[in-house]
Amino acid sequence: GQQVMQIPQYQHVQEGEDFTTYCNSSTTLSNIQWYKQRPGGHPVFLIQLVKSGEVKKQKRLTFQFGEAKKNSSLHITATQTTDVGTYFCAGGAGTASKLTFGTGTRLQVTL
Amino acid sequence: EAEVAQSPRYKITEKSQAVAFWCDPISGHATLYWYRQILGQGPELLVQFQDESVVDDSQLPKDRFSAERLKGVDSTLKIQPAELGDSAMYLCASSLGLAGHYNEQFFGPGTRLTVL
Numbered sequence: 410g411q412q413v414m415q416i417p418q419y420q421h422v423q424e425g426e427d428f429t430t431y432c433n434s435s436t437t438l439s440n441i442q443w444y445k446q447r448p449g450g451h452p453v454f455l456i457q458l459v460k461s462g463e464v465k466k467q468k469r470l471t472f473q474f475g476e477a478k479k480n481s482s483l484h485i486t487a488t489q490t491t492d493v494g495t496y497f498c499a500g501g502a503g504t505a506s507k508l509t510f511g512t513g514t515r516l517q518v519t520l
Numbered sequence: 521e522a523e524v525a526q527s528p529r530y531k532i533t534e535k536s537q538a539v540a541f542w543c544d545p546i547s548g549h550a551t552l553y554w555y556r557q558i559l560g561q562g563p564e565l566l567v568q569f570q571d572e573s574v575v576d577d578s579q580l581p582k583d584r585f586s587a588e589r590l591k592g593v594d595s596t597l598k599i600q601p602a603e604l605g606d607s608a609m610y611l612c613a614s615s616l617g618l619a620g621h622y623n624e625q626f627f628g629p630g631t632r633l634t635v636l
Contacts (some may be wrong), residue, residue: 413562440622451611451627454561459622497562502624506551506615507576508622510562 411436413500413511419430428488430514432481432498440501441474441481444510447494455483488518522546525626526612528619532634538600541631545614551575553625554587554597555611556633569595570617600633609633 412435420430432441440459441479444452456465458481465472471484481498495515499508525544533539545552550571555563566585568576584603589595592619597618599606609630614622 419534432529442624443621444625451630452613452625453627454624457622499562506622507565507568508625510555510564513560513562 415511428485438500444497526628536601539596543612549614549615553613557609
């Protein structure tokens with residue numbers, strides 16, 4: 410079945426440093442979504458990418474969908490303590506709207 | 521702001537007992553999902569409904585798990601009998617369910633199940 414892996418599993422940064430998480434799918438995707446889960450919370454939707462090579466920005470967050478539609482990345486510029494949490498990518502392949510969630514990257518930010 | 525409701529928030533049970541979780545999606549959302557999330561891992565889809573019909577239950581352990589969404593609104597997930605390995609967070613999510621689209625999923629707060 411479809412597998413979605415993320416690296417790194419965990420990253421600890423100082424506030425103000427940049428952060429990037431990478432998402433890789435075993436199959437070509439028709440779309441990819443990103444979610445953030447705060448400690449003790451539930452996943453919250455961040456963004457959806459559907460086009461090959463697509464880049465979207467949300468303030469300090471930049472999301473990219475690979476040309477081959479098998480990988481994606483999330484880059485955070487100048488991290489803040491409010492960025493703490495686990496970031497999941499979730500890929501969809503086919504038409505049934507089923508998403509396969511990645512393994513997640515846990516981000517810790519300290520002052 | 522509309523939210524997905526789940527109950528109970530926490531459930532402790534002994535193995536071999538039956539447990540049930542309830543989910544009320546955002547009004548008007550046609551698609552409802554049940555996920556299981558083990559600590560430190562991503563959510564794993566157990567079952568997906570489109571209105572009252574099951575769209576995908578390929579990862580649902582059907583010998584012990586069952587799910588229903590009788591009127592296409594709220595849903596119940598049942599485990600009988602519970603096993604130690606079922607300890608996890610059970611998340612419900614809903615989306616608009618527009619045909620041919622991958623829609624944003626809205627998650628509820630989850631039910632944390634502990635099987636002793």
